[in-house]
Amino acid sequence: MKKIASKKTLLKQACMLIMGCLCCSVATNWILIPNGLTAPGITGISMTVEHFTGINYSLVYYAITILILILTWFTLGKKDASNIVILSLLYPAVLSVLSYIDVQIVFEDKLIALAVFGVIYGAGIGLPYRIGFSYGGDDTLAKVLKKCVWKSAELKKVYYFEEVLIILFMATAFNLDALAYAFVGQLIYVNAMNYVVFNLGPKLYDMQIIGKNRMEEIEDFIIHKIHKSVTIYTDAMGGYSREPKVQMSCVCNSKEYIQLREFIKVGNYDCFIKVIPLIHVFGQNRDFHKLDDENIE
Structure with a gap:
């Protein structure tokens, strides 16, 4: 393969x-x-x-x-x-x-x-x-x-x-x-x-997912199904409930964003989700730019 x-x-x-x-x-x-x-x-x-x-x-x-x-x-x-x-x-x-x-x-x-x-x-x-x-x-x-x-x-x-x-x-x-x-x-x-x-490429989004239960299942889907990395913050806390939360941040393209959103919806996960469109992302993934990409304006 x-x-x-x-x-x-x-x-x-x-x-x-x-x-x-x-x-x-x-x-x-x-x-x-x-x-x-x-x-x-x-x-x-x-x-x-x-x-x-x-x-x-x-x-x-x-x-x-x-x-x-x-x-x-x-x-x-x-x-x-x-x-x-x-x-x-x-x-x-x-x-x-x-x-x-x-x-x-x-x-x-x-x-x-x-x-x-x-x-x-x-x-x-x-x-x-x-x-x-x-x-x-x-x-x-x-x-x-x-x-x-x-x-x-x-x-x-x-x-x-x-x-x-x-x-x-x-x-x-x-x-x-x-x-x-x-x-x-x-x-x-x-x-x-x-x-x-x-700009002419996959549109990228930062999905920030905040929840309490079954978050490891979402993590597994991100890593093994859509093959993206995820950053996890375990010390988040709800401002209203004062309960401990888990916050995840994942950068994905539009297709992967839809797949992840549907997975959360079908699985009936109790999450707060914030989606932020991104201008440039630099990293090693195929969808990202390399740090030495020059933008001469």
Whole structure:
């Protein structure tokens, strides 16, 4: 069963990585470029280099990501490098292939094109982030700069300063209108990325259950049936009755919440239940985020 689950997990991860690369490549090759738009970040640097040298921007992107991978290995360590190595190789390859497929999605209004690009590109970045992978782009470069140069600065401030430098570099090749569109596109895709990473997933709830009798049965159901952890407070006391109570706290998704609620209802447990919707939960469970998930706003 574990091997089957492992294969399913690997297949799901592979699909999300490929889908992420396809979204980013489609957004860049079929929407951004045909509409005469530019993007900041590593893509913007690559397009600027192409403007001056004539080298295909996807090849320049490949070279830059490999350089960032090497820098990450020596500055941030093997763990961070391992998170970006797959996409550092896969995404430039997909980007290069799709650049030779002549598909152009042109909009009459550039703002609409920019919005569509931002949403698709942000989704493409967010999907791999959800499962712990990174493209090794400007966000990783910001981590390297924070580690080596601006150690006391917040990551998002380093990231924004880096983006300003990139836009100034792009100003040598593009006009102000193109740079303004690039900045707006950055705002759209970062918000789309953060939505996919932190909000597009199972809705999580903190179920706080307070009761007196048969609470161990509820504990057993939480641990062995819905496979979630539970925190137990045995020193709770009812303010009105002054009787000792047992309080349990369990973080679960919407499906598990319904299952637990029905179990308590059918079993006729005498409980007080408080359900609190949660924004972010960090931990080791598959439904939770990892502590090193970055939310660059």
